[in-house]
Amino acid sequence: MGAADAMISSTPFITVAFTGWLVTLLTRRPDAQGRLRYALARRTSCKDLIEALGVPHTEVGSLWLGEGREIPFSHIPRANELLTVCPHQPPVDLSRPSLLRPALLAKPRFLADANVAKLARKLRMCGFDTAYDPGWHDAALAGLAASQERILLSRDRGLLKRGKVHFGLLIREEAPARQLGEVLHFFGLAGALRPYSRCIRCNGELAPVAKEEILPLLEPLTRRYYHAFQRCRGCGQIYWPGSHRQEMTRFLSTLRHYQPLPY
Ligand SMILES: [Zn+2]
Structure with missing residues (x-):
């Protein structure tokens, strides 16, 4: 065995298994079971490790070690461990604490990134408290999500990886009406619509x-x-x-026919 081989074989590795739709977010190709070998070059938390592989922490519903011990994002993996990363299973209730998100959200309030501006308008039309301003850049959005305890909605994975963002959702649908379906399905809010209760322009009541x-x-x-x-x-x-009645009628009918994405 040469010196280079000895170096490679002594590098500690862990195995990370991604399940469900999270596999589609990976920046490296996993094996058929969604597994990747990850070299532990330095001390790193599960959160940083998962995000280095392409998956924002907001998209992770639960995290498991070995044969079934649930662990938090702060866990520091050791050599030869098996880490299983599972997506959320809608409907997601953020008013119930979990190991990954011990902080609670009393009720869902949203913050929309500029890349989902039309979704913000539709959420307001349905009566959901949704902060939005096209001038807010990434640092401002992450800060507001933390200080106002809002769920950050974005199509930008980098933004959702920020440590300040505790609650977020990576919007996968393209069309704004389907994005609304995606959010309502994910958080189980289809029965919580209050049309004509909130201003579409400024989010006021x-x-x-x-x-x-x-x-x-x-x-x-x-x-x-x-x-x-x-x-x-x-x-x-x-x-x-x-x-806005026509617009409302149109997207309420879209919602009725909405087929949820796989999780
Ligand atoms: Zn207003």
Whole structure:
């Protein structure tokens, strides 16, 4: 055995097995069972190791050592260990603590990256608290996700790998209406829609307002045909049943036919 062979054989390795759809995120080709050998060149946590292989920690539902001991992200793997990385199984309830996410979210509140802007609008239309501003860059988004305890929605894996992001979801669907289906299915929120309760422009809550109070602001036809109005507590935008109704009807029908992605 030459010196080079001796060096290779003495490098400690672990085996990492990815299951479900997580296999599709890997930056290295695994074997038929979704397994990879990983060289432990330095002391590294499970979180960093999994992310080095391409999978953001937000997409991991549970982590197992050997034959079935559940472990946290902070576990430091040792030579010859077998680590199994499993995806979430929807519906995911973040108000229940888990070993990977001991912090709780009392209720789902979202934060949308600029790459899912239309999804943000649809979530607001369905009544879900969704912060969004196209000017927020990655560091600001990660900071807000942490300080406001929001679920960060993004198509950017790098952003979701940031340590400050505790709750997040990598959006896989392309079309905004299907992205909404993806989020509602993932968090089990299909029964929690509250249409016309939140401002699409600014995320503010809507409150009923008397027609007489806003009469000068209404177009003649709206004034004639509509009698129930709401006003945004944030920006003052006026809403009535006719506004955005077509868009709402269209995507509610898309939601009914939504076929969930594999997990
Ligand atoms: Zn508003």
